[in-house]
Amino acid sequence: MKNISSLQNPFIKNLFKLQEKSRERKKQGLFIIEGQREIMLAFNGGYTIENILIAKDIYQEKEQLEEALSVIPTIEISKEIYDKLAYRNSTEGIIAVVKTKNTTLKDLKLPSENPVVLVMEGIEKPGNVGAMLRTADAANVDAVFLADPKSDLYNPNIIRSSVGCVFTNTIITDSSENIINYLKEQKINIYSATLQNSNVYHAEDYTKPTAIVVGTEATGLTQIWREQATQNINIPMQGEIDSMNVSVACAILIFETKRQRNFLN
Structure with a gap:
């Protein structure tokens, strides 16, 4: 040695x-x-x-x-x-x-005919990316998309905060435009978490192919995700502030999607 x-x-x-x-x-x-x-x-x-x-x-x-x-x-x-x-x-x-492993959109083969995928747009804090990868692993989502990321996937802080879930999820990095085109080609409904023109999250039907999209806590999702969504959704707030940690919001939305499917897929 x-x-x-x-x-x-x-x-x-x-x-x-x-x-x-x-x-x-x-x-x-x-x-x-x-x-x-x-x-x-x-x-x-x-x-x-x-x-x-x-x-x-x-x-x-x-x-x-x-x-x-x-x-x-x-x-x-x-x-x-x-x-x-x-x-x-x-x-x-x-x-x-x-x-590093570079999986592209053209290489992606979703394992389910009725997929659940997570999209993170421009998330700045590695700790939030890592926490959401843990949620994606726990919920066994079919893929995770990093849209216009602010930090590379192999940042040590992402690996650390994900407790290794960087390696258990299928992860694609690309532009928002390309990811939206892919989701629409695959007939996956887009549910964008945003306050603008949105319905309460639990009123929607996630039993069909579903993409849950979350953005930064500071500015939220960009216009392209708000406009191209099948439906914008929000989590009602009852306190003094109008937002919560993005990784917490992600977990609520992903597990509501799985709850509606009775955790069968």
């Missing part, structure tokens, strides 16, 4: 770039994962893992990772390197270098 102990090692210095810069992740087609659960989810999700890095002083091998470790080049790193690379203290001394 190769051993690296210097922070100045060129390979390690490049990993710091991947952690810090979206530009480098896109340019190199690589990103960093930390933690056994997340690495295993990526491995099972068909991601190509280039290298495994282990801090021997911290790492305790688990049986479910044995298969991955047996076929992937593994490098032992010093605790100093690990501490500088890791975002969390609880990631068990293991980090992976992984190839």
